[in-house]
Amino acid sequence: MRAVVFDLDGTLVDSVAAIADVGNSLMLELGLAALSVEEARGYIGNGAAKFVERALAARAIDADAAALAHHVERFEEIYGAAPGSANPPFAGAELALTTLKAEGVRIGLCTNKPGIPTANLLAALGWSELFEVVIAGDSLATRKPDPAPLVEAARRLGIEVSAPGFAYVGDSEVDAETAERAGSRFALFTRGYRKQPVAALPHTIAFDDLSALPALLADLAAR
Ligand SMILES: O=C(O)COP(=O)(O)O
Numbered sequence: 001m002r003a004v005v006f007d008l009d010g011t012l013v014d015s016v017a018a019i020a021d022v023g024n025s026l027m028l029e030l031g032l033a034a035l036s037v038e039e040a041r042g043y044i045g046n047g048a049a050k051f052v053e054r055a056l057a058a059r060a061i062d063a064d065a066a067a068l069a070h071h072v073e074r075f076e077e078i079y080g081a082a083p084g085s086a087n088p089p090f091a092g093a094e095l096a097l098t099t100l101k102a103e104g105v106r107i108g109l110c111t112n113k114p115g116i117p118t119a120n121l122l123a124a125l126g127w128s129e130l131f132e133v134v135i136a137g138d139s140l141a142t143r144k145p146d147p148a149p150l151v152e153a154a155r156r157l158g159i160e161v162s163a164p165g166f167a168y169v170g171d172s173e174v175d176a177e178t179a180e181r182a183g184s185r186f187a188l189f190t191r192g193y194r195k196q197p198v199a200a201l202p203h204t205i206a207f208d209d210l211s212a213l214p215a216l217l218a219d220l221a222a223r
């Protein structure tokens with residue numbers, strides 16, 4: 001059998017502007033200068049709490065744990081109310097998903113984005129039924145780069161995370177580390193929110209065109 005699990009932000013959807021908007025609602029409430037899209041891109045990858053922590057640190061706000069937890073809660077409230085439709089899919093994303101589905105490949109999602117904005121986004125794009133398994137940043141006790149969410153996604157799809165027929169598709173250092181620690185094959189999308197050069201991230205294959213992904217993954221599964 002074959003199964004593929006996808007990352008979400010920076011892999012299937014170009015969500016940085018929408019995430020920056022959510023962050024900027026919080027910054028405005030706190031009287032802090034807005035984040036540029038470029039800044040926001042650098043803070044994505046480790047989930048909502050890290051995003052807020054990095055954004056506040058960039059404005060020299062040294063929040064204690066209680067204040068930070070309060071700001072994260074407010075950020076998540078705004079995030080959960082934001083329109084999922086503000087997240088454009090990357091070119092070829094939907095074609096890749098529907099092609100894999102038509103080939104009988106089972107599909108899952110493993111993201112550090114919180115569950116509510118993830119569900120809103122999938123619904124807005126009409127993608128909710130495509131994914132048999134969705135593990136978000138707050139679904140389990142740990143999140144990426146802990147391998148547990150990816151291992152669990154594979155398990156729920158009925159495949160070993162290290163099987164030749166399984167691959168994780170993501171865009172970041174966090175995803176590469178997650179796949180490496182899980183012992184999984186990793187396809188790196190090079191147009192996402194990575195901070196380092198492609199060569200610095202462990203990966204099985206790298207690609208820049210999602211419409212080419214189904215064929216690349218079929219080759220990978222046959223290796
Ligand atoms: O929300 C984040 O920080 C990253 O989300 P992702 O795991 O879908 O890239």
Ligand SMILES: [Mg+2]
Pocket residue numbers: 007008009010011045170171172192193
């Ligand atoms: Mg990502």
